[in-house]
Amino acid sequence: MHTEEGKLPRSRLANERLHAVIPGGAHTYAKGDDQYPEDLAPVISRGRGAHVWDVDGNRYIEYGSGLRSVSLGHAHPRVTEAVRRELDRGSNFVRPSILEAEAAERFLATVPTAEMVKFAKNGSDATTAAVRLARAVTGRPRVAICADHPFFSVDDWFIGTTPLSAGVPAATTELTVAFPYGDLAATEELLTRYPDEVACLVLEPAGHTEPPPGYLAGLRRLVDRYGCVLVFDEMITGFRWSEAGAQGLYGVVPDLSTFGKALGNGFAVSALAGRRELMERGGLRHSGDRVFLLSTTHGAETHALAAAMAVQRVYVEEGATARLHALGERLAAGVRDAAAGAGVGDHVVVRGRASNLVFATLDENGQPSQPYRTLFLRQLLAGGVLAPSFVVSSALDDAAIERTVDVVGRACAVYRKALDAADPTPWLGGRPVRPVFRRRA
CATH class of the missing domain: 3.90.1150.10 (Aspartate Aminotransferase, domain 1)
Known part of the structure; x- marks a missing residue:
């Protein structure tokens, strides 16, 4: 028909x-x-x-x-085969599966600019966790998002800035400010306008255009100078730009980065990755205040992690x-x-x-x-x-x-x-x- x-x-x-x-x-x-x-x-x-x-x-x-x-x-055969192998072995347990260690090690080998990783089910949870962690480690309330990128999270800190802001308190939205992509001077002006208030810069490292020469490295210098956290949203750029994401392609290392979409080839899996010093604040082996980083019932389902591992093998082995x-x-x-x-x-x-x-x-x-x-x-x-x-x-x-x-x-x-x-x-x-x-x- x-x-x-x-x-x-x-x-x-x-x-x-x-x-x-x-x-x-x-x-x-x-x-x-x-x-x-x-x-x-x-x-x-x-x-x-x-x-x-x-x-x-x-x-x-x-x-x-x-x-x-x-x-x-x-239904990529290598991915579905990996998923099928896990389905008869159980998908969720009262303690971590050994597959969680294997999947994390595989991810960190694929994205070597990260030192620790935590898995979840969707990109919004991972990116919001990055924002919470940045606020915790800096003690600052404001989040700076790239105004030229369309979506970061379903959570209030971002959705309140869109026309779909119904249900989001104005006080929450006021803590999110915006900077233009590719304009280091405007970004520095924002950081000086809110001295010691901006916890992090959140952006896609690349979009419909390539980053201007020196731009990402310049952002890295800015966040270091002003004491905030650099967060790369690699939901789209992850794997599509390179196996190691845009950070691997352009050679600029963020403090934290979030991956999803291509990571599971349709299966529900996302990742928050970054520097050990920051990520460990969401763990148990430090003496400071704990950060409720990510804690998801289904974040480590074995079949989804198996899918992610298979996807990474296909990308690396098959180009x-x-x-x-x-x-x-x-x-x-x-x-x-x-x-x-x-x-x-x-x-x-x-x-x-x-x-x-x-x-x-x-x-x-x-x-x-x-x-x-x-x-x-x-x-x-x-x-x-x-x-x-x-x-x-x-x-x-x-x-x-x-x-x-x-x-x-x-x-x-x-x-x-x-x-x-x-x-x-x-x-x-x-x-x-x-x-x-x-x-x-």
Whole structure:
């Protein structure tokens, strides 16, 4: 069945079922049906490799798998085999499993800039633990976050700074301040504006653009000078930039860093890692005040840690990061050529590191446009491409890339018609997609 013609009748019914029992109809807002064209939000039945199938039976080439977490492709055999081995051995005990030591040793061998690690289930918990630890060791209340990075945690210290701030006390939000990425002078001005108040700087070490020369090293010098803690959020950059994260690639060592997403290839595992001197404050072998760092019932489930260990072996032994970059470069070149060929090269724009590509949809005035994004997504879905971004997985092959570029070319031809009409409305098929972070539902 053609995706557009049927308008996904079973997926539409499934979306209604989801909304009836789950607030927002999904467990992550970025997966919500408001992020997709009306009546074209597929509900997934299964996935293998770089493909997923929806409940209507349609097959898609999938990008941005699991919100960037499934970087090796769905049901990767080495990962699922490692998980299966643990399932019959029990997953959670009243004392630590020996697997916890093995997983920690494996992680620290992969990310040698860290000295200790503690595992959890999601990135928010790990990043909030880093913030709590920084506040404890510095005795300072304020948290400085990078204003140019979209998400750090579901917890109040961050969510209170977004349009979705309902339920967060103003007093909490006032303790979080922001600094611009790439601007050392502005960051130093912030630190001098709040003398001896800023506990930590929290940022993604890289995003859609590469860090300016000397920037990360300059941040390292600033935090040392002003006595605060440098926290790298490596949820996305971890493994996609290098096996050792962005810190391994750029050679700048943070005090603390957080990993997740690609670490488990879809299984729930995250990590807080960092300097022993700081991390041990959350332990038992010191004489100071204890820090309640991370204590999670399910943080050390054996099958998830086995998945993480298998992922790290695949990355190191099979050169997965290099493959992600090669695939992304091929895709980016193809999309840019297709867009240029259709006369929309200035409107459908591919950005980011090759292993972490996103696209921008710009209107006739060159401004970001949700209606044009809706048009583009609708055309991609009709061609069997599920792509909220162009973030690749290593399971893609040349045929999938070629098919994607072909579908993008046809989508760009429609895009050109809408630009010529200065109105994408006839091609939307309903309401436009909406930003995740908005105040009103």
